[in-house]
Amino acid sequence: MKNVDYIVVGCGLASISFCEMLKANDKSFVVFDDESQRSSKVAAGLYNPVILKRFSAVWKAKEQLALAAPLYEKIEAETQSHFDYKLPILRRFTSIEEQNKWFTASDKPLLEPYLSTSLVKNNNPSVDAPFGFGEVLHAGRIDTETLIANYKASLKQQDRLIEATFKHDLIQFEGETLGYESISTKQIIFAEGFGVKHNPYFKTIPLAGSKGEILTIKVPELKLDKALKSSVFVIPLGDDLYHVGATYNNEDKTNTPTEAAKAQLISKLKSFVTCDFEIVDHVAGVRPTVKDRRPLVGQHETHQQLYVLNGLGTRGVMIAPYVAQQLFRYIEFGEALNPEIDIKRFS
Template identity: 45%
Template sequence: MLDYIIVGLGLSGLAFVDKIANENKSYVVFEDFTQKSSRVAGGLCNPLVLKRFTVAWQANEQMKIAVPFYQKIQNKIGKDVVLDLPILRRFNSVEEQNTWFEACDKPILNDFLYPELIRNSNEALDIPFHYGRVKHTRKIDLAILLSSYLEDLDQKGNLIKDSFEHDKLLHHNECVEYKNIKAKHIVFCEGFGVHKNPFFNYLPIYGNKGEYIIIKSERLQLKEILKSSVFIIPVADDLYKVGATYNNKDISDNPTNSAKEELVNKLKKVIKVPFEVVDQVSGIRPAVKDRRPILGTHPSYKNIHILNGMGSRGILAAPVMARALYNHIEKKYQLPVEVSLHRFDKAFELSENK
C-alpha cells in the first residue's frame, strides 16, 4: 500500500509532493493538464501589495520558507529557475511618492522598500513621477520548474498522466482505493478543477481568470520587472509578459480578445516604443472570498484531504500550506483556523441536506 495519492501538480501539488518525498513517503501523482494557472503564472515571488504598499497576508513569513524551497528544487532539477529580479513601481503622482515614503518608515516594510525616488533613464518608458524600488523579490520560471519536476516524477514511475475519476474512489476505514491503487491518504490539489470534485465542491472556491500577452520589443531593453497598471516582466531576449487581468465572470479556458485589448491599451500608456503581441496565455486562479487558502481533512472521511484556494499568491503560500497540511495529517497538528476547511462546515452540512 502507498502512503499517498496526489491529484494535481500545480504549485500546491508540487509543494505537497516535495514535502512527502523528503519524508520518504511512497506516492503516485495524477495530472491531466486541464488547469493551467501555475504554468502560465507570472512567477512573481513578491510579498507586497503594490497598489497600496502593504504586506500581503503572512507574506513576510511565507517568503522565508518559499525562497529556500524553490532554490532547493532548482538545485534538484539542475536548471536556473529562481532569478533575483527587483520590481520597479512606477508612481502615478506626487501623492503616491509620499505614500511610498510613509510605507518605507514602517518596520514591516522597510526591508523591502528602497527609500529613494529612482529617476528613469530608459527612453522607451514614460515615467514622469519616477519609480520606487522593491528589494528581495524573485521571478520563478514556473513553466520550466513544473515541467522538469513532472519529468523527474515520470522517470521515477511516480506519475500517471490521466484524469482522476472521482466516482471510482473507494474509502475504507484505514485507506482509500482507486482502481488498483491503495493508499493511506489522498490529497486533492486540483486548483479550480475542484469544482468537478464531489468530495469538495461544496467549498466556495471560485475561478478568477487571468491573462497575459507576450510582447516582442527590441527597443524596450527592460532588465527589471516594471509595475504600472500592469506588470511588464522580462522573459527572454526582447520578450516580455504583460499582465495580468482579473476576471471572475468568464471561466472559459482560452485567451480572449477583450483581455488583449485591455492589456495593449494599458501598455501603450507606459511604453513609447513599438511592440508586437506574439502570444497570449490564460489560466484560472483558484480564489476564495476571504482570500485565504483552504486545507484540511474532509469532514466525513479521515483519509481524504485538500490543499487549494491559493488565489493570486500561490508561489508564496503553497510551500507553507503544504507543510501545515502534512503536519496535520502525519502529526495531528491543529491547522490555523483561518486556513482550515472547517470554516466552511456549514456549507458542507447544507450540501449534505440537499
C-alpha cells in the same frame, strides 16, 4: 496492488510543494495529472512581498519567503534546471502623493525589509514615468512552465507520475485504507486548482475562480532588467521578451484567450510604454481564488482520509510551500492548521 502513503491529485504549485514535503519525510506517493488545469502554467510567476496597489504587506510574507526560497533552490538542484530569477520590481509613481505614501509605508515594520527608501529616477526613454519609481526588494520570478515540466519529468523518471484523469467515483473506502484501481493508500490530497469544482467531495468549498490573461511581447527597444508595475506588470524574460498582465475576470471560467482582455492589456501597456512592440503569445487560465483571499486547506468532514489543498489565488509561487507545510504537519503530527486557511472557517 501498489501501496503508497499518499495519492496527490494535480501537479501545479500546491502539489509540487506538498510532494517535496513528502519526499523530505520519506513518504511514498504517486501523482495524478491530466494537464486539465492551466493556472499554474500560465501564471506570471512573480513572488512579491508587497501589495503594490495600496503599499501594504502581503499576508505572512516573511514566513512564505523563508520557505519558498530554499524549496525552489532545492528543486532546481534536483531537476538540474533553472527557473528562479531574482528580480526587483519597480513601482511606477503617478504623482508626488504616491511617492509620499511609499516612503511613509517604508517605515512600517512589516514593509521596511522590502521597500527601498531611494527614489529611482526614470532614465528609460521608452517608459513614461516623470515621477520615478519605488523599488521592491527580495522579489523575483518563477518560470512556472519550466518548473512544472521539469518536475513532472522527474516524477515520471521516479515512477511517481500517472498521466491520467483521476476518477473520484473509483475511490474505495476500506477501513483505514483507500483503494483506487490498483493502488492502496492512506490519504488522498486534492490539489486540483479550479478543477476541484468537479470533485464530488470538495465541490462545495467556496472557490470563486478568476480568469487571468497574459500577453508575451517582443520589444527590442525597452531594455528592462527589472519588473515594472504600473497599471499592469511588465516582466522581463530575456531575449527582448516580456510578460504583460494580468487581467481579472470573475465571470468567464474558460481557458480561452479573449480579444477583450488582449485589448485591455494593450491599452494599459501603451499608457506608459512608448515604443512599438510585437505580441508573440497570449494565454489564459482560471486562478483558484477565494473571497477572503486566503487558501482553502483541510480535511473532509466525513471522509477523513481526504484532504484539499487549494485556493492559492494570484500568489501561488509564494504561498504554496507555506500551505503545503501546514497541511503535512496537520496530517502527520496533528498540528492545528492556521485558522485563516482552514476550510472550517466557512462551515
